[in-house]
Amino acid sequence: MAEEAVLGFLQTNDQISDSHQFAASVGVGHTELENVIKSLKGFEIVDAQEITRESWVLTEEGKKYMVNGSPEALFFSAIPPEGISRNILKEKLGIETFDIGSKAAAKNKWIAFEKDLVKRKVESVEDEVKNLLTRINNGEVVSDQVINDLKRRKLIVKQTWKGYSLKRGPKYVSKRKKAATDLTREHIVSGDWKNLEFKEYNVNAEAPAIQVGYLHSLLEVHEEIQNIFLQMGFEEMPTNNFVESSFWNFDALFQPQQHPARDSHDTFFLETADRTKDLPEDYLEKVKRVHEFGGYGSKGYGYDWKRDEAEKNLLRTHTTAVSTRMLFALAQQETFTPKRYYSIDRVFRNEAVDRTHLAEFHQIEGVICDRGLTLGDLIGVLEDFFSRLGMSKLRFKPAYNPYTEPSMEIFSYHDGLQKWVEVGNSGMFRPEMLLPMGLPEDVNVIAWGLSLERPTMILYGISNIRDLFGPKVDFNLIKNNPICRLGI
Ligand code: FB9
Numbered sequence: 001m002a003e004e005a006v007l008g009f010l011q012t013n014d015q016i017s018d019s020h021q022f023a024a025s026v027g028v029g030h031t032e033l034e035n036v037i038k039s040l041k042g043f044e045i046v047d048a049q050e051i052t053r054e055s056w057v058l059t060e061e062g063k064k065y066m067v068n069g070s071p072e073a074l075f076f077s078a079i080p081p082e083g084i085s086r087n088i089l090k091e092k093l094g095i096e097t098f099d100i101g102s103k104a105a106a107k108n109k110w111i112a113f114e115k116d117l118v119k120r121k122v123e124s125v126e127d128e129v130k131n132l133l134t135r136i137n138n139g140e141v142v143s144d145q146v147i148n149d150l151k152r153r154k155l156i157v158k159q160t161w162k163g164y165s166l167k168r169g170p171k172y173v174s175k176r177k178k179a180a181t182d183l184t185r186e187h188i189v190s191g192d193w194k195n196l197e198f199k200e201y202n203v204n205a206e207a208p209a210i211q212v213g214y215l216h217s218l219l220e221v222h223e224e225i226q227n228i229f230l231q232m233g234f235e236e237m238p239t240n241n242f243v244e245s246s247f248w249n250f251d252a253l254f255q256p257q258q259h260p261a262r263d264s265h266d267t268f269f270l271e272t273a274d275r276t277k278d279l280p281e282d283y284l285e286k287v288k289r290v291h292e293f294g295g296y297g298s299k300g301y302g303y304d305w306k307r308d309e310a311e312k313n314l315l316r317t318h319t320t321a322v323s324t325r326m327l328f329a330l331a332q333q334e335t336f337t338p339k340r341y342y343s344i345d346r347v348f349r350n351e352a353v354d355r356t357h358l359a360e361f362h363q364i365e366g367v368i369c370d371r372g373l374t375l376g377d378l379i380g381v382l383e384d385f386f387s388r389l390g391m392s393k394l395r396f397k398p399a400y401n402p403y404t405e406p407s408m409e410i411f412s413y414h415d416g417l418q419k420w421v422e423v424g425n426s427g428m429f430r431p432e433m434l435l436p437m438g439l440p441e442d443v444n445v446i447a448w449g450l451s452l453e454r455p456t457m458i459l460y461g462i463s464n465i466r467d468l469f470g471p472k473v474d475f476n477l478i479k480n481n482p483i484c485r486l487g488i
Contacts, residue, residue: 001028002023002026002028002032002033002036003036003039003040003176004175005022005026005028006022006033006036006037006040006046006166007040007045007046007172007173007174007175007176008174009022009026010046010166010167010168010172011174014167014168015165015166015167016164016165016166017165018051018053018163018165019033019034019037019051019163019164019165019166020053020161020163022166030163034164037164037166040169040176041169043169043171043176043197044169044170044171045168045169045171045172045173045176046166046167046168046169046172047166047167047168047169047170048164048165048166049164049165049166049167050162050163050164051162051163051164051165052160052161052162052163053160053161053163054158054159054160055139055158055159055160055161056136056147056150056151056156056157056158056159057136057137057156057157057158057159058133058136058137058155058156059154059155059156059157061153061154061155062133062150062154062155062156063133063137065129065130065133065155066130066133066134066137069127069130070101070104070127070128070129070130071093071096071097071098071100071101071104072100072101072103072104072105072107072108072110072125072127072129073101073125073127073129073130074093074097074101075089075093075097075098075101075102075104075105075111076101076105076110076111076120076125078092078093079111079118079119079120081120083114083117083118083119083120084117084118085116085117085118086113086116086117086118087116089118102118104129105125108125109121109122110122110125129150129153129155132146132150133150133155133156136150136156176197180193180196180197180198180199181198181199183198214475214478214479214481215478216473216478217456217459217460217462217468217477217478217481217484218362218452218453218456218468218469220456220481220483220484221452221455221456221459221484221486222344222362222452223484224484224486225344225364225389225452225455225486226342226344228385228388228389228486229342229366231388232340232381232384232385232388233340234340234341234342234366235339235340235341235342236341236342236343236344237319237322237323237326237341237342237343237365237367238322239319239322239343239344239345240345241316241322242315242316242346242348243270243273243313243314243315243316244313244314244315244316244321245276245279245310245311245312245313245314246262246309246310246311246312246313246314247276247279247284247287247310247311248321248324248325249314249316249317249318249321249324250262250310251287251291251305251309251310252283252287252324252328252433252437253320253321253324253402253403253433254287254290254291254402254403254430254432254433255402255403256291256301256303256402257291257303257305257306257309257310258303259402261317262309264350265350266317266349266350266351267314267315267317267348267349267350268314268315268348268350268359269312269313269314270312270313270314270315273313274312274313275308275311275312275313276311276312276313279310279311280328283328283436283437283438284307284310286436287305287310287436288305288307289436290432290435290436291303291305292304292305294432295432295435296431296432296435296436297431298430298431298432300432315347315348316347316348317347317348317349318347318363318365318449319343319344319345319347319363319365319449320363320365320403320447320449322343322345323341323343323365323367323447324433326339326341326367327367327369327429327433327434327437327439327445328437328438330369330439331434331437331438331439332438336371336439336440336443338368338369338370338371339367339368339369339370340366340367340368340369341366341367341368341369342364342365342366342367343363343364343365344362344363344364344365344452345362345363346360346361346362346363347360347361347362347363348360349361355463355464355465356453356454356457356464356465357465358453358465358466358469358470361451361452361453362451362452362453363449363450363451363452364449364450364451364452365447365448365449366381366385366447366448366449367445367446367447368381368445368446368447369439369443369444369445370443370444371440371442371443371444372442372444373428373443373444373445373446374444375406375428375446377446378408378426378427378428378446378448379396379408381446381448382394382396382410382424382426382448385448386410386412386423386424388486389455389486390486391412391413391414391423393412393413394410394411394412394423395410395411395412395413395420396408396409396410396411396426397409397411399425399427401425401427403427403429403430403433404426404427404428404429404430404447405427405428405430406427406428407425407426407427407428408425408426408427409422409424409425409426410422410423410424410425410426410448410450411423414458416458417458421458423450423454423455424448424449424450425448425449425450426446426447426448426449427446427447427448428444428445428446428447429444429445429446429447453465453468453469455486456468456484459484459486460477460481460484462477
């Protein structure tokens with residue numbers, strides 16, 4: 001309907017100057033006309049220029065005055081020739097009309113107040129305000145003075161509206177062939193494809209945003225690092241147990257029972273289910289002995305090792321506890337087979353929390369167990385591993401862990417941060433840990449660890465760990481974070 005009206009009108013007229021007026025004249029809504037204009041413009045059938053128009057429209061108050069008359073006119077016409085008392089008049093008109101009307105009528109010198117009486121000063125009056133409002137409402141133009149008066153009385157407001165002026169376009173047709181969007185079997189069979197207009201594909205049209213899930217940035221980096229381990233021939237360790245016994249988390253790692261990390265200032269001990277029931281008895285005896293008396297070339301710690309201390313359950317402080325279980329299981333095998341293990345999972349430390357530390361983080365650990373491994377092998381595999389993370393320049397600083405000797409902190413020069421960053425810790429597991437398990441003498445185990453949060457924060461430029469992990473994470477950050485591509 002609207003399309004035919006436009007194309008029909010432009011057949012005999014050069015232009016449609018005002019789409020609003022045209023819509024009114026053909027009795028269609030401007031929005032419907034606007035959609036037709038946009039479509040015809042899309043096919044260059046019409047050339048449409050956007051025009052903005054400003055016009056004055058009546059406010060609700062203005063409409064009331066236009067219909068019922070202005071308060072001053074109502075005030076005047078309510079005064080009988082002999083005059084009337086204020087209160088009666090106020091009763092008659094109502095406080096609002098009385099107040100506004102009296103002021104305006106007085107200003108127009110239509111009335112006079114004699115004590116309590118209100119009297120007419122003129123025979124009759126012309127309700128100029130009502131007339132002007134009607135003219136404005138009919139779209140007539142009035143003087144600026146009038147506009148300012150009525151605007152000040154909040155009877156009119158300026159309204160801008162957008163419209164179009166239309167001309168015939170380069171591909172103008174008086175009747176548009178129906179635009180087909182798809183060539184269907186019916187079109188072919190009926191042959192009416194010959195006189196059909198096929199809508200061009202708007203390849204620039206934005207596809208509807210599809211709501212999909214997004215991997216949390218930590219999982220993005222987790223996946224990348226997991227791929228690196230798998231590419232390096234590592235197999236994942238089962239880390240699906242946050243609760244661990246002190247035995248596997250500490251004692252089996254030759255960490256003495258009085259070590260500061262083993263008190264509740266550093267470790268979350270369980271109140272309920274606070275003791276483990278099953279520990280491998282013979283192995284436990286060996287661990288007890290190596291702590292108390294040493295052996296395997298070690299003099300041990302020489303303290304009285306307590307079983308009940310080892311039985312205390314806790315939230316694991318490192319995934320190295322899982323490595324210990326895996327190495328023990330490996331040692332139980334008939335024949336020793338070299339192994340490469342990795343783990344990436346949550347660990348818990350009762351530490352002071354700050355911008356980069358929470359009471360839990362994800363530890364990444366790599367373990368290689370093989371005959372004759374040396375510190376050189378450890379440095380070599382660290383070079384390989386971190387180069388795949390995009391960190392090629394490494395430096396190693398001697399460090400101390402109760403369960404590795406020698407131990408090294410790993411530093412990498414980070415071009416973006418223009419400084420050396422500590423990127424992890426590493427070492428060779430002590431014989432006091434490995435031999436009680438029953439691993440062959442010539443088997444060494446090299447291992448290293450780092451966190452998942454630190455690289456993720458640096459890669460995604462996140463300065464506060466709470467923006468990465470926990471209730472304050474902003475989903476948009478997750479959504480808009482670029483895909484994590486390590487090492488390139
Ligand atoms: O992740 C750490 N730093 C890091 C790692 C990668 C990285 O990548 C950037 C993209 C470039 C940036 C930084 N660290 C280890 C070093 C520090 O952040 C350190 O202050 C905090 N450490 C955690 C422990 O905090 C109490 C990070 C965590 C850590 C430390 C040691 C181990 C694991 C995690 C370990 C181990 C280990 C040692 C020997 C044998 C087996 C495991």
